[in-house]
Amino acid sequence: MTERLPSSSSAAEADSDRLPPARFALGAHTWKEIAHLLANLPMSLFGFVYVVTMLGVGFGLTVTVVGLPLLSAGLMGARQLGKLERARARALLGVRVDEPSRLRLRRGGGFFPRLWLALKDPVGWRTVLYDLIRLPWGIVTFAVTLVSLFVLWPVLPYLARGMTNVDRAMVRGLLSPSDELERRIAELESDRGVVVDTAAADLRRIERDLHDGAQARLVNLAMGLGLAKEKLLEGQADEHVAAMVEEAHGEVKLALQELRDLARGIHPAVLTDRGLDAALSSVASRCTVPVRVTVDLPGRPAAAIEGIAYFTVSELLQNVSKHSMAKSASVEVWRADDRLLIQVWDDGRGGASLDGGTGMRGLADRLGAVDGLFVVDSPEGGPTTVTAELPWRDRELTPARQDASAR
Template sequence: MSPSPRSPKAVPGGAWQALARPGFLRSPWPWRSVGYLLATGGSGLLLCLLLVLGAVVAGGLAMVLIGLPLLAALALVGLPYAALERRLLRLLPDRTPVESPHRTPDGPGLPAWLRTRYREQATWRELGCTALAALLLWPIDLTAVGCAVFVPLWLLATPVLLALDGEQVNVLKVWQIHDQPTALALALAGAVLFAALSYPLTAVAAGRATLVRRLTGRTEPDHRIGELVRSRARLVDAFEAERRRIERDLHDGAQQRLVALAMNLGLARLDAPTDSLLAGRLADAHREVGQVLAELRELINGIHPQVLADRGLPEAVADLADRSPVPVDLDFELPGRPPPAVEAAGYFAVAEALANLAKHSGANRARLTGRYADGRLGVEVSDDGRGGADPARGTGLTGLADRLAVVDGTLTVSSPPGGPTLLRLEIPCTLTDPSPPRSE
């Protein structure tokens, strides 16, 4: 598909490449540079005035603590201004478009958005760009346009101004011109000067645009990190889909065949003579098939429990709590269903936490809670055991943290010697379909 006329790729090369071409003066690049520097200089001047006013107001109100939120909000002033700068870069299009460096917040709502933005390096790079534009760059922009455009235009207008006045004209408030030949010479000098200054003017504009691209655009590490995140998400989804496929094949294939075999062996036992050698061998085979079937069901449950796929995370966690050797008080409610990868990670993390609790804690009772708030699934597992859980000692907590890290989750452990122990799991996600009702 061919690029649209407004696409950056519609213009061959960028300003730096245009400077090296023979037809530069006949191209639109000098005028693009003038428009770009006028826009950035004017917006920078306005930004400077607004920042000074905002700082004065916030500083005055800080005496009564009202201005503190305003001062904190000044750190985010770079976000809209950087977006404006990226839009102004369309006046100097390049082969590579400028993408926003910001990532999607972890969840809905203002708190999640603020948390994400304050933690991003891009926010502080854009704040630095905003400070440069407000304090340093706008005078350079306007000075460059004044020297490269308005001075030559003034010289070019000298004959017209002299004709209108009839006697004399002050050129640049320095020279007094009384005759038309001198005025025409100055006009010619203005034309030559405008052509000569178009090159440094475009270089200034291109240099400023390059700086803005580096400060407000997505950097190469950002591209690599973004691709790694997307690649990891694809791998997690593929792994989860493969695990579901294996679970389905075992459930619908091997398990059903073993069930049929067990039924046939049971019928054969009924037909065999009582207390015969054949009846004994059929009974042994029937028992072995039953054990294999039980082990296969445990294996299927370990790959991907059916209750998790059918009923959701709260019901699956309730099943884990029921099967735990340590009594568990359960308080787990979700207003919807997380993505399958998050559900699986949360389920197996809870399963591993309860297994570690039963093996190492010496607890008499445990408590398991789960909530969804601020775009994050939070699960807490606590017990009244001996404490002293340390991921460095290989108690399974390291593997649990690694499992959560696959879906950007975090693990927090509080386990002083003597107890109690508290494990908190947090996974950023967005809930989709409503959770099915808990079965009684």
């Protein structure tokens, strides 16, 4: 796992400590600062023209259907300008700030929610502000530095240090990810909608299964037993009544099996009692394709993460059975740092995609809602490899388990 850079505040102090004091003699640090100041004019001019054009076209066309999409695309481009400016400040000024995390525009969440998330991106808008105010400052720093190279040579190191300190403050204040919390809140609001929709769909599925399955069988059972009771009261204890009772007995067994299957679909008991290894082995045994299961975990993750992992593998193996025409498959589950990784492979015909109508999109949305990832690699002709990644959270022990572990 890549080590995170220091926070912007601590980085600011570290940068100040690392910079040597300005002296009359022009050292390497001073020449880097001079190069940065001379490059301010062309860079700020380019950024200003881009931002003004982007804002003018985007807002000017908001009366049409392309205005807001163009504005959101412009903000994505502004993010790249900010990345370039951070790299320039890092190379020439020694300013090191964290890179903002990538804006995650999830497919399947609808065009307008994705568009709104891009338009609210605080990183993009702060970069726009940075490029707007940089042009006059770029002109000033270019002119002062150029004149000082020929006229004010003795004090140039001090002028360069003072002006680049302003540049450092701008980079830290406007291009650092200090407002990432705002974007994460926007993402979590979008994720909440996905979770609500998924939960509603699951409830509708359970209701449909109960209505069309076990409930219908229990109604037929009640009717059959009622007819048998009437015949017994009438003294007709013949083979016909025995057949009706036998049929009712069969209906009871089928209804019980359907209720077990439904309960397993909500949350299997084997997962609660024995964990992912046993639960996934049970799922693999019901697959029509031979499946090799490998689970290498140091412990059990949180129940919610464990459940998502189980149902992800379960649905992927159902796809293998129904659509892949595979001869073999495998499931691997392991932990890497603070992530739970899942990989499901089969040697079938391939061609699976997030938009293929096999439930892949729903899986991707569910994992995305808990800050997970879902990647499908399935060329035509196969094989298919699906990789899922979930955040690892340790399982909380109940008081009974805590006592047991203490003993």
